[in-house]
Amino acid sequence: MVTELLDRAVAETYASWFRALADPSRVQIVEYLARQGRPMSVGELVTAVGLAQSTVSQHLKVLTEVRFVLVEPVGTARHYRINEACIGCFPSAADVVMGRPAPTPTGDCA
Numbered sequence: 001m002v003t004e005l006l007d008r009a010v011a012e013t014y015a016s017w018f019r020a021l022a023d024p025s026r027v028q029i030v031e032y033l034a035r036q037g038r039p040m041s042v043g044e045l046v047t048a049v050g051l052a053q054s055t056v057s058q059h060l061k062v063l064t065e066v067r068f069v070l071v072e073p074v075g076t077a078r079h080y081r082i083n084e085a086c087i088g089c090f091p092s093a094a095d096v097v098m099g100r101p102a103p104t105p106t107g108d109c110a
């Protein structure tokens with residue numbers, strides 16, 4: 001029995017999400033931001049995860065590129081917060097990869 005493949009563009013989006021979370025420190029940063037529920041400075045995140053500022057900044061760059069994390073300017077600083085729209089979309093990505101139906105990523109998740 002031949003079934004239809006997942007749309008290539010959707011598969012590429014999901015793959016970029018999985019790549020972004022392929023590092024345990026990035027998983028910790030996303031999880032911490034999601035639990036805190038507020039914008040946080042890089043310094044706060046450095047303290048929380050125990051990594052160098054440059055390392056945390058590099059992880060945040062990767063996470064903002066796929067929009068798991070959003071950046072907010074605060075004066076001359078930048079604060080980072082979880083993208084609430086992606087919290088609902090990402091479990092769907094895992095469901096689809098495992099053969100369960102899920103909606104197509106749209107808006108802030110794509």
